[in-house]
Amino acid sequence: MRLWRTRNQRPLQTSLALDFLRFLVIVLVISLGAYLFIQLDVTQKLKDYQLADPDLKVTASQYLNNPKSGPETEKLLRSRGWLEILDGSKLIKEVIGNKQDQMISYSEEQLYKLLENDRSQDYYYSLSRYPGPGSPDWLLLKIPRDRIDISINSYPFMSYFNHSVTFYILIGAMVLLVLVVVYSYSVARRILKPLKTINEGLKEMIQGNYSTRISVHAEQEFEQMAETFNYMADMIEKTTKATRLAEESKQRMMMDLSHDLKTPVTSIQGYAQALYEGRVEDVERQRKYLSYIHNKSSQVTKLIQNMMELLKTDSPDFLLKMGHHELGDFLREIIADSYGEIEQKRFTLQFQVPDQDIYALFDPELLSRVVYNLITNALTYNPPGTNLRIELIPQATRMVIEIADNGVGIPQELRSTLFDPFVRGDEARTASGGTGLGLAIALKNTERMGGTLELANPGKESTVFKISLQK
Structure with missing residues (x-):
């Protein structure tokens, strides 16, 4: 598949998308791990305490409407609690659930003492009178003390931790922030590394080191930039070398031309000066000097013509x-x-x-x-x-x-x-x-x-x- 090609064969957009996908997977894995940890912890807590429902009602008045078969009664019984119906004399008329103590009646003083719900008591108590004019009956709720400390908390597993929910939310946010920073740094480093290599190559080129070549192992775009840079450097190096050689050839040509012109021109000047000053009186010798002047001038003319022809062949206007x-x-x-x-x-x-x-x-x-x-x-x-x-x-x-x-x-x-x-x-x-x-x-x-x-x-x-x- 094109998506899973090696890094230097992938476009930058695809690489960044894959990096972001990996980041999301890491975040999801961490979130799932935290969720499973909390769930297992809560499940173990509920299992240890045999709580049917963390929303267990702990006031007797909430059971008055249907104490024998209501849904709240079922939750209470699964939590090992029970209900006792008392008559006006505080004798137990009926027990709903599995009674775990030996009490058969209560005095007023006993009830007042029990309803204080001191932590030293074995059970948690709640008392409520049946509604209706002249009703003498009372409903007494009992829950084992080792259940009530957790049951009265809407989030039972929170009692196991030492900090509030906000604290753990902040911890999660900090972990997420660290992951974002690490991801951003990784992406930035991945992009800046080849750019730094290209920038260093450009600096070398600016300083005149035209033999500089760069090699990057990154996405397609950076590979293409490196190839373009190397091609540009190669062309500049060849052009600079050709320009230098052309300049050297031009200077050498000018020196050679000057030398080849100087020799016949000097001879022409010497023969002409001798004739001009009258130092040659012999007619035959004068004719010989004139012949020398003619030959040397012809040589100069031929040299100039050849030079013009050479320059003409280099002209772009040459047809x-x-x-x-x-x-x-x-x-x-x-x-x-x-x-x-x-x-x-x-x-x-x-x-x-x-x-x-x-x-x-x-x-x-x-x-x-x-x-x-x-x-x-x-x-x-x-x-x-x-x-x-x-x-x-x-x-x-x-x-x-x-x-x-x-x-x-x-x-x-x-x-x-x-x-x-x-x-x-x-x-x-x-x-x-x-x-x-x-x-x-x-x-x-x-x-x-x-x-x-x-x-x-x-x-x-x-x-x-x-x-x-x-x-």
Whole structure:
């Protein structure tokens, strides 16, 4: 049943209802125990004293109407009392009940003495004259003294106790109040314990300890709060870490950009100043200086363009032109455009594309930049005679383009950061190198298309790049 599930599977409302039900059961059990105790005590008292009724009448006048068979007479006889009818001379005419003494008549003085009902007497007495003009008879009531002390009390069992009924009512109220306080404390502690855990976790988060996680064993609502807290803490920790890494990457990028701009700009300034001050008179040398200035300015322009392209790929306003296109003809066009440079570098080309049409989901402009960049890197960093392989490999759910070479390869220490901005295949930053942004741009462009770009482990070929696209 859902009601009796474990605590951490129950709603708080159900748990509180069950707690209150347990409290009521405890109160009822205690009340029943007290009631049974009193009932047994009273029953024993009545049994010890053989009282037929605690409301026994103890005045003779109450028996005058029907002394022989009335209901009050029956109660009196069950209490071991009896009635005596006396004539005018105080002789006993008739006895109603079981007479336990030997008296057969009374004098006036004896009756006065007996009616004082002293505690030393064996019986309790009450005398009343029969009503009616000229009636000489009297009715004398006798009850054993050990019965009358209890019988005259409307609550016979109260004589056994030392305190009044009010006292015991107050005791019961105090016990009930203690139970209510204990119950309230138990419920409050049950609710406050998980809340305290959550509050301590929030304090840790405020202090910047985003690795804080909490665990509570309580009702569903508290379990859900703890799960929500842990999810929130996890998201904040990841966001904070990503923000910190992005800030560090931004600072590193600015430092690298400053370095890569400073070198060519300094060279441009030096050559321009030499020409401006007239220190170079040879025409051929002047032309050479102007060529240096042109090349360095082109390098700065290329660096700025690549930087703008990198920033553009991160912009949410960047529009993709995604569609299903045939990859074989697409790659053939790229190879045709690059073939002149491949021949000039004296590379050996292996181009492998299936005969059937192969379609994939991509943006032609972005993918062409990625492929061009990888081919250009292979041509730039490898010596003449290098074997360049470009292959299209269909898979079950994706299409893979491999661009590989058997050239100088990429140093092991650069493989983990190769796709970071301003990282080049050569270990030193030299003027002959690229901008160091090409692979970072290629990776971002591939990811924007829902694909992946990775550097595979070297095998027969020293460098293998894999572009994976959705079908």
